[in-house]
Amino acid sequence: MPPNHPPRMPPPPWVIDLKNLPANKPRPVSSSIPDPPGFSAPSGSKKSAKLGPSTSANPSETDDLFLKKAWEIALAPAKAIPMNAIMMYMSGNTLQIFSIMMTVMLFMNPIKALSTVGSTFSRFDNERTHARLWPVKLAFIALQIATIALGIWKVNGMGLLPTTRSDWLAWERERQPMEYSAPAFQAILN
Template identity: 70%
Template sequence: MAPSGPPRLAPLPSPQWVIDLNNLPTRPKPTGTTPDPPGFSHSPHKTKPGSKPTPAPTPIETDELFLKKAWELALAPAKSIPMNAIMMYMSGNTLQIFSIMMTAMLFMNPLKALSSVGATFARFENERTRGRLWVVKMAYVGLQVATIVLGVWKVNGMGLLPTTRSDWLAWERERQPLEYSAAAFQ
């Protein structure tokens, strides 16, 4: 009985470049003629013969590292303040969609950061660092407030803050004259 359906074709042989890529020669591993950089060990479990294993960090060293990383995180907004100031200056004081969006972001991002200060620094907080971490948090809050002040400066430059007497005319009472003068007409 003859098979039904189309005849099966033999697979095409792979091109030479595919065969070359699949059969790359293995590169011999370096024999260790180049020394490791200072402070680097190739394997954390093995030490070189004749060298002392590095001791585990003490809790005090770990806390110092936590505080150092917390300071880096707290001072990060200071790096963006000059960039934001230049962008606010360059966007001009006219009411355009670009300057309005930039100013809105200048208020929204610090407010979001201020609402999550505890969560931001929670990974650095333990019973030993809690007493020293409040200074770091206050620096973070201060830099976020400085960014908000930059936004207030921009809003004032755009003329959106009510800083003049004419901005409050709706609440002004009509002046009542204290005396009248009438001229006699003949």
């Protein structure tokens, strides 16, 4: 004997039946709103017939867009330098795990970025943009070096750089006097 189930109720009218969706209606072509850059209308639409053959971007425009995006990537470390400087200032100059980890990360991230400069900008590099990409790479390298300089400033503030004479006492030799002087009462005793 099957279990007694209540009768199945039809779904409420507000539920969308995804299996029986109406066909997509083409949207009306509005000439007041231009298509976004790089958009190509389907071949059967009125807009494509009005435009004629497909319009493709000029290679120089594409190269300019590549260089613009490369400059955005190259200048991104400049936006992080003030934030890192404030974080280094706020972490203090004492040797604590937080300030040590922050300082290590301040060195590690730029070193990793400097080791991958070629692969970072490889997607923007082609025969037309190769010569124009050098200043972008140099700016990226300079900003990474500036971040490393910020790390050196922090390490010096923590007292970990040997910048004073007392840091090198182990290698100092004992001073040899050039002459000796005897007290006056020793001269009388002799």
